[in-house]
Amino acid sequence: xxxxxxxxxxxxxxxxxxxxxxxxxxKSSKTAEGVIRYGKNPVxxxxxSRYSGKTxxxxxxxxxxxxxxxxxxxxxxxxxxxxxLGSAWNGGELPAHWRPDILxxxxxxxxxxxxxxxxxxxxxxxxxxxxxxxxxxxxVRRPPDHLPIASGLALKVPAYVVLTVGSDxxxxxxxxxLELNKVAQTRGKTSKFIATGQTGIMIVGQGIAIDRxxxxxxxxxxxQMVVESxxxxxxxxxxxxxxxxxxxxxxxxxxxHGSCPQAMVMVHNPSRTKIKGTEIxxxxxRRLIQIYEDMSLCMRPAKVVAVALNTTxxxxxxxxxxxxxxxxxxxxxxxxxxxxxxxxxxxxxxxYQENQS
Amino acid sequence: xxxxxxxxxxxxxxxxxxxxxxxxxxKSSKTAEGVIRYGKNPVxxxxxSRYSGKTxxxxxxxxxxxxxxxxxxxxxxxxxxxxxLGSAWNGGELPAHWRPDILxxxxxxxxxxxxxxxxxxxxxxxxxxxxxxxxxxxxVRRPPDHLPIASGLALKVPAYVVLTVGSDxxxxxxxxxLELNKVAQTRGKTSKFIATGQTGIMIVGQGIAIDRxxxxxxxxxxxQMVVESxxxxxxxxxxxxxxxxxxxxxxxxxxxHGSCPQAMVMVHNPSRTKIKGTEIxxxxxRRLIQIYEDMSLCMRPAKVVAVALNTTxxxxxxxxxxxxxxxxxxxxxxxxxxxxxxxxxxxxxxxYQENQS
Numbered sequence: 055x056x057x058x059x060x061x062x063x064x065x066x067x068x069x070x071x072x073x074x075x076x077x078x079x080x081k082s083s084k085t086a087e088g089v090i091r092y093g094k095n096p097v098x099x100x101x102x103s104r105y106s107g108k109t110x111x112x113x114x115x116x117x118x119x120x121x122x123x124x125x126x127x128x129x130x131x132x133x134x135x136x137x138x139l140g141s142a143w144n145g146g147e148l149p150a151h152w153r154p155d156i157l158x159x160x161x162x163x164x165x166x167x168x169x170x171x172x173x174x175x176x177x178x179x180x181x182x183x184x185x186x187x188x189x190x191x192x193x194v195r196r197p198p199d200h201l202p203i204a205s206g207l208a209l210k211v212p213a214y215v216v217l218t219v220g221s222d223x224x225x226x227x228x229x230x231x232l233e234l235n236k237v238a239q240t241r242g243k244t245s246k247f248i249a250t251g252q253t254g255i256m257i258v259g260q261g262i263a264i265d266r267x268x269x270x271x272x273x274x275x276x277x278q279m280v281v282e283s284x285x286x287x288x289x290x291x292x293x294x295x296x297x298x299x300x301x302x303x304x305x306x307x308x309x310x311h312g313s314c315p316q317a318m319v320m321v322h323n324p325s326r327t328k329i330k331g332t333e334i335x336x337x338x339x340r341r342l343i344q345i346y347e348d349m350s351l352c353m354r355p356a357k358v359v360a361v362a363l364n365t366t367x368x369x370x371x372x373x374x375x376x377x378x379x380x381x382x383x384x385x386x387x388x389x390x391x392x393x394x395x396x397x398x399x400x401x402x403x404x405x406y407q408e409n410q411s
Numbered sequence: 412x413x414x415x416x417x418x419x420x421x422x423x424x425x426x427x428x429x430x431x432x433x434x435x436x437x438k439s440s441k442t443a444e445g446v447i448r449y450g451k452n453p454v455x456x457x458x459x460s461r462y463s464g465k466t467x468x469x470x471x472x473x474x475x476x477x478x479x480x481x482x483x484x485x486x487x488x489x490x491x492x493x494x495x496l497g498s499a500w501n502g503g504e505l506p507a508h509w510r511p512d513i514l515x516x517x518x519x520x521x522x523x524x525x526x527x528x529x530x531x532x533x534x535x536x537x538x539x540x541x542x543x544x545x546x547x548x549x550x551v552r553r554p555p556d557h558l559p560i561a562s563g564l565a566l567k568v569p570a571y572v573v574l575t576v577g578s579d580x581x582x583x584x585x586x587x588x589l590e591l592n593k594v595a596q597t598r599g600k601t602s603k604f605i606a607t608g609q610t611g612i613m614i615v616g617q618g619i620a621i622d623r624x625x626x627x628x629x630x631x632x633x634x635q636m637v638v639e640s641x642x643x644x645x646x647x648x649x650x651x652x653x654x655x656x657x658x659x660x661x662x663x664x665x666x667x668h669g670s671c672p673q674a675m676v677m678v679h680n681p682s683r684t685k686i687k688g689t690e691i692x693x694x695x696x697r698r699l700i701q702i703y704e705d706m707s708l709c710m711r712p713a714k715v716v717a718v719a720l721n722t723t724x725x726x727x728x729x730x731x732x733x734x735x736x737x738x739x740x741x742x743x744x745x746x747x748x749x750x751x752x753x754x755x756x757x758x759x760x761x762x763y764q765e766n767q768s
Contacts, residue, residue: 146627171625171627203658203659203688204658205657205658205688205689206657264626265626265627266625266626266627267625267626268528268622268623268625268626269621269622269623269624269625269626269659269661269662269665270503270528270623270658270659272626272661273657273658273659273660273661274658277657297664297706297709298709300561300562300630300634300668300669300671300709300710301560301561301562301630301631302560302627303630303664303665303668304629304630304661304662304663304664304665304668305626305627305661306661306664307654307661307663307664308626308660308661311657311658311660311661314657331562332562332563333563334563334709334710337709345705345706345709348702348705349654349706352654352655352657352660352686352694352702353691
């Protein structure tokens with residue numbers, strides 16, 4: 055089995071970013087929001103002509119004064135080093151209307167950071183422009199070569215492995231894993247967040263987008279990242295998709311069997327009743343928990359120990375009500391890790407861990 | 412969502428094949444054996460120097476007089492049109508010792524049919540030789556462009572969809588699906604076998620190797636093949652991997668959620684006690700059945716209606732004993748579809764179908 059080192063740092067983390075979210079900011083811009091909230095790179099501007107003149111705080115629940123500008127050209131006055139493409143599209147093809155804006159950025163000397171399935175370096179027009187203007191194209195979803203097939207090696211890792219799992223895609227699994235990683239370190243533990251998707255990779259500067267990996271090697275890529283994560287008390291693996299989303303369930307199961315978690319955190323958006331892009335109703339919490347725990351068994355029994363809700367857009371009472379309902383239905387602690395912090399989720403992990411040993 | 416047509420015919424099915432299985436025939440040559448047993452192309456020779464002078468019948472349980480020869484050069488006297496690479500390797504990289512033999516075949520004017528993850532057309536030395544000698548390189552695992560994300564469209568297909576599922580990889584799921592397809596047609600039904608792996612594609616001349624598709628599109632590719640299968644009484648989808656194999660479970664789940672079967676057939680090799688390439692014990696029949704049925708629920712409830720055993724290498728008594736044990740443990744009909752035919756498995760499908768309607 056060939057060992058590999060995944061790309062260790064995708065980009066200089068002091069480079070200043072303009073984040074491109076034209077027509078999408080606050081709507082389907084989870085990449086933009088994740089990078090603003092958790093990324094190390096300074097963000098100098100968000101680009102969305104609908105909100106020109108406003109700030110990030112005005113449009114999202116992120117407490118940030120980063121200005122929103124109307125175009126790539128308008129962002130140049132703020133001296134960005136790179137344009138980060140900040141909208142995630144199911145399917146991941148390059149939307150036609152992005153092309154002129156990307157070419158403008160390249161002509162202005164900016165590097166481009168891209169998380170789409172379509173790679174900019176493989177696009178003749180864009181790559182030739184980048185070459186001419188000495189602009190770097192960073193396709194963060196490009197997987198490394200020579201990935202292994204999983205065989206259960208993650209079971210041998212001494213760290214306590216925690217995977218976020220979901221009722222659906224795009225519910226906030228990455229965010230919960232990042233918040234848990236913060237809490238662990240605040241508590242004096244050593245820990246590592248393992249990025250498995252484009253936004254996570256942009257935030258921490260390393261990782262592999264498992265949804266872009268060839269089927270046979272998805273679990274192997276996950277396993278290898280866990281095996282190579284180093285000696286830590288905790289490893290927080292960013293989950294992807296959902297075992298009940300027909301489009302993404304295979305990716306989700308590869309993450310579960312590749313990472314071999316001891317504990318899982320169930321992430322859900324209570325405003326969602328149907329699985330994204332389908333007419334399939336989202337199952338109950340208890341059914342979801344049963345499915346994930348059952349599917350963990352062939353590797354190592356893993357329990358769902360807490361529920362993390364994404365209550366974005368809900369008022370305080372509604373959010374509290376949804377949390378209370380999740381606790382009632384599951385008998386587990388629940389919270390919104392962004393609104394209220396992930397302290398009690400981390401406590402639930404530790405309590406379960408102590409109970410096991 | 413972009414529609415696509417998968418490659419409709421990979422090769423002229425009257426072309427004569429020499430099958431390359433050097434050092435592997437009868438051992439890890441499931442591609443070779445599948446093509447000899449079920450393929451439409453005439454096979455003029457198998458190449459494996461260990462068995463030079465023998466026939467296929469001498470080395471395998473296939474009733475075939477195809478001669479085994481000692482080298483690519485020796486096969487030329489039998490006038491093959493193409494060399495088919497007949498060993499499947501986990502990981503799918505081109506073994507170094509194959510290269511000179513492939514180059515010899517190309518220099519002799521043969522086309523090459525390749526099912527590895529590594530594509531010959533992307534190999535500089537091989538593709539330049541092929542160009543020089545006007546030899547075609549057929550990389551059957553290369554997926555089509557522009558695959559969709561699955562959303563449950565297969566639920567709308569009028570055909571009765573049957574998926575083979577397994578206790579492990581390489582147990583004979585393709586074979587069982589092909590045998591069922593034969594029985595259905597013998598019974599006067601219209602039916603289609605959907606190839607999801609390299610050997611199946613080589614046999615029927617179309618299909619998509621799902622294990623070679625990018626994670627996000629595996630279920631979508633499966634769904635699209637089912638949707639585009641035409642109007643049939645039955646669609647038999649070739650399963651891949653196993654929900655309990657850590658390396659391949661993601662591919663398996665994508666097939667289950669992409670194809671939305673009504674019925675499943677459990678395939679197992681009773682000589683196998685551990686999951687291939689791992690130290691993980693194979694779960695009981697009952698546990699396996701429960702896992703597959705449970706994971707079908709988010710799309711459409713599907714029952715395992717029969718068990719198909721691969722008793723290759725077992726004597727008659729041992730094989731009959733294993734079949735009786737499978738029937739006892741599951742309460743379902745069981746058989747070896749190659750030794751005894753798939754009649755009773757097809758009967759079980761029809762009985763379950765009639766019971767449902």
